[in-house]
Amino acid sequence: MADRAEPAVKAGSGPEPTRDATLRSFTGYTMKRAFHAIQADLKDVLEPFGLRMLTFSALVVVVDNPGLRQAELADALVIERPNMVLIVDQLVEAGLISRAPAEGDRRAYALRPTEEGRALYQRATAAVRAHDERMTKNLDEEKRQLLVSALGLIEAVQWEEDDNGERS
Amino acid sequence: MADRAEPAVKAGSGPEPTRDATLRSFTGYTMKRAFHAIQADLKDVLEPFGLRMLTFSALVVVVDNPGLRQAELADALVIERPNMVLIVDQLVEAGLISRAPAEGDRRAYALRPTEEGRALYQRATAAVRAHDERMTKNLDEEKRQLLVSALGLIEAVQWEEDDNGERS
DNA sequence: GCATAACTGTTACTAGATATAACAGTTATG
DNA sequence: CATAACTGTTATATCTAGTAACAGTTATGC
Known part of the structure; x- marks a missing residue:
């Protein structure tokens, strides 16, 4: 904690000194780094x-819920309606x-999938799986189940913060 | 799987029909949704x-590793060097x-923290904790430890994919 | 009925994260 | 010492994400 002048890390002292311990x-x-790897x-x-992540997600939801509206699709994916427009545009144009x-x-x-959309859904879903x-x-x-469960619990926190006066 | 015409979801049939089961x-x-909640x-x-997420992260690494260079900071945070410039600029200007x-x-x-930087590090780190x-x-x-461990294992996959010929 | 509010998709705009190419100055390598 | 590699930097591009505001349509309250 003292304000040492120059120590820290010298070039070549080791391979990867783990500078992000804190x-x-x-x-x-940790989640950001893992998600970054998945995203790439x-x-x-x-x-x-x-397809991109967003267009793939939208396609999957439309195939699974034919007939739903854009606002419903946006809600399902937690995307603002204005941002949904271009995504749907892209899927329609494709x-x-x-x-x-x-x-x-x-x-x-x-919104409904075309035959082509359903076919691509099958192939893309298999690749993503x-x-x-x-x-x-x-x-x-077992660990994977625990991971998904834990992630769900974290996401759920935002929906239960209305009465304990912590954050608005 | 058949191409039913209009069923799917009718407005008002339920609160949140879980349209993203797939x-x-x-x-x-699941990780994206959880991370989105954390980010917000x-x-x-x-x-x-x-501070932003990136400037906070950079400040923490600089305080923990006084004297390191921008390229080392960028490596530690998995950020491209060009993107590091503005982040460091912002911390210097502040x-x-x-x-x-x-x-x-x-x-x-x-790069070294100022007294002000170290003080803010303490306060911001406590708030983030x-x-x-x-x-x-x-x-x-126990579950939190398992979560962090699982996330680390997922991130590590990208570093071990060079010999089994799956992805380049 | 009808004024008002709410909702639909949309446009425009903004901020932020992430990535690549290319550059001048400096250092390392053969 | 010529060449390659590295430093921070600029410029540029794409994608994500969010708000404000709009016209057209539907729902609501009196």
């Missing part, structure tokens, strides 16, 4: 299909989903 | 200190760290 004690930092790998996995007028509400669109298994290959199934 | 089976998707909360935590010429190498700068404990309050210590 940050490693934070769950969020997944990007390469989806590229051959002409011929993977269709934007048909929703019957009974002239404001809204009903393989990617996921590759990224978690060092975890046994 | 995506939930992917570790990366952490942003609010750091704002009073005039008077939290100093960019002094590295002795023995006229190319490089040695509280934030981290709040986000993981639904996990007992």
Whole structure:
């Protein structure tokens, strides 16, 4: 804690001196690094299909919930409606989903997958599943379940913070 | 799997029908959502200190490793060198760290925290620790340890993929 | 009924993170 | 000493994410 002048790390003293020990004690930092690795790998996995993480996610939700509206899709993916427009545009232009007028509400669109969209869904989902298994290959199934469970509990915290007066 | 016409979800049929069941089976998707929640909360935590996630991380590493260079800092945080410039600029302008010429190498700068930087480090780190404990309050210590361990194993996958011929 | 509020998708704009190419100055290597 | 490699930097590009504001449509309250 004293203000030493020059010690710290000298070039070539070791391979990787682990300079982020303090940050490693934070769950969020460790998660950021792990997610960064997943993101980079997944990007390469989806590229051959002409998809990004967001367009893949949107396609999956539309295939699983044909007929839903853009606002519902945005809610499901926790994306703001304005940001949903370009994502849906891209999927429509790629011929993977269709934007048909929703019957009974002239404001809204009903999103449905095309045949092509369903076919790509199958192939892309399989590739992403393989990617996921590759990224978690060092975890046994029990640990992977615990990981997903823990992540769910962390995400849920934001929905329960209304009465204990901690954060608004 | 058949191409049903209109079923899916009708407005008002339920509160939150869980339209992303398929995506939930992917570790990366669950992690993205959890990390998104952490990011949003952490942003609010750091704002009073005039820090962002990246500037906070950089400050912590500089305080813990006084004298290190920008390239070393970038490596430690897995950030490209060009992106490090603005982050260091911001910390220098805020008077939290100093960019002094590295002795023995006229190319490089040695980064060191100022007194002000060390003081803010203490306060911000405490706030982030509280934030981290709040986000993981639904996990007992064993589960939290398992989470961090699992995240580390996932991140490590990218460093061991050179000989099994899966991905370049 | 009808004024008002709320919702739909959209445009425009902003801020931030991340990545690459290319550069001048400096140091290391053969 | 010529060449390669490294330092920080600029410029540029893409993607994510968020807010404000809008016209058209639907729902609500009186």
